[in-house]
Amino acid sequence: MRKALLVGAGGMGQAWAKNLVAHADQVAFAGWVDIRDGAAAAAAEKHALSGLWTGTELEKAIAEVQPDFVVDVTIPEAHHHVTLTALAHGIPVIGEKPMAHSMEAARAMVAASERAGKLYMVSQSRRYDNRIRAYRRLIEKTCGPLGILNADFYIGAHFGGFRDEMDHVLLLDMAIHTFDQARYLSGADPVAVYAEEFNPAWSWYKGAASATCLFEMANGLRFTYRGSWCAEGLHTSWECEWRASGATGTALWDGHSTVKGAKVTGTEGFHYATEPTDEPILEEVAGGIAGSLEDFLHALETGATPMGECHDNIKSLAMVFAAVESATTGKRVTI
16 A cells, blocks of 8 residues: 655646545555645545645655655646655655656656656556557557658637636647657657647637647658647547558547558559458556556556656657747757
């Protein structure tokens, strides 16, 4: 049984509280911190959690709770402080995406993990989806070496609140999921990007809510992203719509439950003959943040490297900041 200290009592923090409680066979939810006075205590009462340490000071919580790991569900600007504080005390950390508000901060967090010799993992929760796992297997058996990977994201999201005022809102707040999914599906790391972002006249966002990105990936793969958070009607899935094209075929995923492909079977004629391919969606892992937590706990128990481990996840974060830099400067940016 490992004691958990949760930092952050907002909406996502409360989702993580439920996640910790749901894993009571492995986790003792021991403490909750939020910089807003009374917020953690109010959240604990709301979720009928008794005997839980609550307060506003992380250092004090660490000293009194003595947790076995910290869950960081604060705003991105606070991730650096929370993670470095926990690691300095020799405590492993699992944190929400994105890793940090800048590449400089992210590199410092990776270095802190190295100094402490402790795990720092980012919960890249969309990897824990049995549909994307099926799609990855379908790509491997259908496409051969990939040349093109496309993702489309079109959703009219009327959040209200801080997102309406953010700069680079789509790239900074949402695209990290898709960029990380592209790395997961292709097994390729980013090399360079050319990106444009814009805000249609009807957009309710202050910052650019639409973007197109062309990434050069390792081995010559091109990954294209087209997205908008102010696209009304006929929304895509939050997981995007995907097309992977390679030497021996093509594989599609609609972001829901349709995973299908076509593999080349002949080499004659104007259009080469193909045969349909598919892949069953198996019940392999718990979804979303439940999958992230289980992967993290397994890593603590066995020493295995989980998905989202900081040395790997920083590559997905680098794609975000490189895309923002390219959109801002109008130039191709090496990653």
